[in-house]
Amino acid sequence: MHQPAAQRYEKMTYNRCGRSGLQLPGVSLGLWHNFGGVDSFETARGIALRAFDLGVTHFDLANNYGPPPGSAEETMGTLLRQDLALHRDELVISSKAGYTMWDGPYGDWGSRKYLLASLDQSLDRMGLDYVDIFYSHRPDPKTPLAETMGALASAVAQGKATYVGISNYPAAITREACQILRDLGSPCLIHQPKYSLLERWVEDDLLDTLADEGVGCIPFSPLAQGLLTDRYLAGIPADSRAAKAHGCLSRDSVDQAHRGRAGRLNAIAQQRGQTLAQMALSWILKDKRITSVLIGASSVKQLEQNLGCLEKTSFEAEELQEIERALVEV
DSSP: OOOOOTTGGGSOOEEEOTTSSOEEESEEEEOSSSOSTTSOHHHHHHHHHHHHHTTOOEEEOOTTOTTTTTHHHHHHHHHIIIIIGGGGGGOEEEEEEOSOOSSSTTSSTTOHHHHHHHHHHHHHHHTOSOEEEEEEOSOOTTSOHHHHHHHHHHHHHTTSEEEEEEESOOHHHHHHHHHHHHHTTOOEEEEEOBOBTTBOGGGTTHHHHHHHHTOEEOOBOTTGGGTTSGGGSSSOOTTSGGGOTTOSSOGGGSOHHHHHHHHHHHHHHHHHTSOHHHHHHHHHHTSTTOOOEEEOOSSHHHHHHHHGGGGOOOOOHHHHHHHHHHHHOO
């Protein structure tokens, strides 16, 4: 059984999630990559336990994380049994359902049947009685929103989730979903959108909507699957995500134009005394509407480096202008 660092809570910033009573660490650990059945368990274990030692209390999953689907939750279950069972009440564990998980008409999207069945399966894989946050992973254009939100509220009523959230929902549907959940007595705790220096759609109206509704925000892919790191400044390393057959980053995205843009951003980061990844994370955390930022890690060293973003989350106006110029220059 793991003996966590005694000073772990002194090393982390915690932010209140929307208008709820829950606080989340400024940086949370996502198990989307590097925690599946194809990955090294000992590496995953080392990352997760070091994260907890550094004050990261939130571990984010989904039913389909792997590969193969479901295996990241199985990894989390093993970690809980072997190392963290005594610290369950110090952890915030989240999962989601909404993408394809099994064959047939009941293993995808947002029906009540799929969401509640998937949650039961997730709990079995992790060996848990409940998750702290259960998300609808994406809006379903064919299922009434009231049914999807009703399933989330039922998960809370059944004691299988403490809070509920949504992910990948546009602003207008987010506002409607929040109203439905309030009426059902299970307010929406948090929204998980894709947001980075390279993907800015949440700035149009989603962030303002979340602030109005009192909902927290935890962006995923803040490093654009590694594009906002120094990994690809000179090409594609053989051991990188873009080189993996099962990765989510294509080789085509690491083109000359991107390397030029990343090089300019990297120079700004160096002037700030940060790595490019640290600056990209700090840039998101500068916005007080952001509760936490969700990172992945392939090694303990990478985890520790990225957590360094919390040491400098403020920017001078000139730095922000420089960053915007770096993004659009040819």
